[in-house]
Amino acid sequence: MDAGAVTALTPPAAVPVGTSGDGRLAETVAAGVRFAREASARATRALHVVSSVVTPLGWAALTVVGASFLVGYALGWTEFIVIGWAGLVLLVAASCFLIGRNAFxxxxxxxxxxxxxxxxxxxxxxxxxxxxxxxxxxxxxxxxxxxxxxxxxxxxxxxxxxxxxxxxxxxxxxxxxxxxxxxxxxxxxxxxxxxxxxxxxxxxxxxPRTVSIPSMSTGFIRDLEGNPTRDLTNSDVSFHALREYVAGDERRAIHWKSTAKTGRFMVRQFEESRRSHLMVALSLAESDYADEDEFELAVSVAGSLGVRAIRDARTVSVVASAVPPDSNRRRMPGLRSLRTLTRARLLDDLSGVDRSSAALPVSELARAAADTVAGISVAFLVCGSATTLTQLRTAASRFPAGVDVVAVICAPETVPSFRRVAELSVLTIGYLEDLQHSLARTKAA
Structure with a gap:
């Protein structure tokens, strides 16, 4: 094999990366990009620091100084140059007041x-x-x-x-x-x-300001310590009557003395007693109130009722109108449940409620509450004087049969009154202290 063939078969020497012209150019461009990014970040931080300490009057002074230098040196006006330097000295002197570390x-x-x-x-x-x-x-x-x-x-x-x-x-x-x-x-x-x-x-x-309501004021609620309901059950504490045994009845419910007399199996039947569940619904709709004073009185009424129920260790739910987002308005019930674990948490939530034109009125609030809260025995609907009696009756009809509905209309400085419309009790109070007496009249009625 000749030398020319050997030379042709020898691979070319490898060129180190970065030593060619293209490699050096790429490194230069990358370094320039990194430098530009760092410079931009530093400039942004510096601008943020400067803008955080310059007041509107300071920005006006900077504008005057820049304009004075530009006009003075461009047109040769000594007066503008003097104004520019005087303003610059003033800004430098002002910056001296910011020097120092606050180590308090x-x-x-x-x-x-x-x-x-x-x-x-x-x-x-x-x-x-x-x-x-x-x-x-x-x-x-x-x-x-x-x-x-x-x-x-x-x-x-x-x-x-x-x-x-x-x-x-x-x-x-x-x-x-x-x-x-x-x-x-x-x-x-x-x-x-x-x-x-x-x-x-x-x-x-x-x-909100609350008033102390005696436990007797809410004693008309049916619970285990009060009167039984009209619903019948096979096991409870209030005896109702005897009936014949049917398949599926418990043997322990058989009344053996009556069975011996009649010759047929007789079982006991009881009236069902329920644990009371008090619900307070506070309307936040602007259309239900004539002014701000009515709304503040309504918040105090809702707080007084909820606090009394919490102190009595009753099952209580306090709800208010909510304003759901536009995207979820069809899916959300427009109901907000307030915390009732303790008195302080309930009043904390009531401190943050406010009226809204988009909130549900009392009739729609009652519908959402009846669909959301289960086992209600007594429902208080708290609203203002702008709510009509027709709207209240519509709201009361949203609840199942057997639920006592009490509407509390808040109208400051009016004479308190009580009236009964079918199954609906309507209280009108002018002062928060009227709530105690009006609830006592409701119980007596």
Whole structure:
């Protein structure tokens, strides 16, 4: 074999990756992309930091400074150049007020987290300097609902404390978010401002006012301690009559003395006693109320009935109208069940309810409650004066036979009244205290 053939059969030498021109170009492009991404991320973070400390007045000053430099150097106007430099010096001086680290220990303290509407609730902010140096004074802010409590905290030496008290307004029922506590450092003009949040947000539940209802007021509910029902059963505590034995009856129900007298098997029959199940349905539809005062009275009535049932250890369900999303409006019953495990949880849920134009009216609420809640013995329908008697009768007809339906119409400052319409009891109250007397009249009726 000649040398030319050997040369032709020898494989070419492998070229290392990255040493060719294409490989170097690819690495350069990849490095450029990585650098651009890092630069963009850093620029975004820097812009976020700057935008978080610049106030609207500061943005206006930056705009004036930029426009002054542009017009002054472009047109040669010395006045605009002076304005630009003066504004820039002002911004640099303002940034000096933000230099420094806030090393405070700040705590927000509320003595209670649940109050009744109208009570005064004091909150306290405690600030401590745990460092070895003196910390400058800053502004302390505590968001209270839609308001803001502000304090001017002086400079604190090593180990010094600062505390101040603010009052939370509870003139209206609801859930008030309080906090988090913020410290604010700003320049005297207000161009720059840096805020730091220190504590977590807490919620203050402002419960509706309730009235104590004696247990006798709800004693007309049929339960194991009260009167039996008209339904018959083969095993209970209230004896009704004797009847002949039929296939399937239990042998222990046979009355042997009567069997010996008649010569035929006779079994005992009883009247069924049921465990009472109280339901309170609160309408949230705007069409059922004339004004806000009627709705607040209705919430207090629902809370009073539910709290009394919980204290009596009765089975109770408290429901309210719900506004389902548009996508689920046909599938959801439009009913919201409130928690009744404890008194506090029920009142917490009632603190957050509000009227809505999309909520179900009382007649549709009764239909949803009758379909959802099983075993109801007494149903309270709580609504306002805008609800007509025809609507209440329609609502009462939604429940099965044997369910006592009581409608409570809330009309502030009206004379309380009671009337019976077929199987429906209608109470009209003007004040929350009228509820006790009206329920006593209902029982007597």
């Amino acid at each position: 220990e700040i705590h927000l303290h509320l003595p209670v987290d649940r109050v009744v509407v109208g009570e005064r609730v004091p909150g306290q902010v405690n600030v401590r300097n745990p460092t070895r140096r003196r910390l400058p004074g800053v502004g302390v802010e505590v968001p209270v609902g839609a308001g803001l409590a502000e304090f001017a905290m002086p400079s604190l030496a090593r180990g010094e404390d600062f505390s101040d008290v603010f009052i939370v307004p509870t003139r209206k029922r609801g859930v008030i978010p309080i906090g988090p506590v913020r410290t604010a450092r700003a320049d005297p003009i207000g161009l720059l401002r840096r805020e730091v949040a220190w504590s977590e947000q807490v919620s203050l539940f402002v419960h």
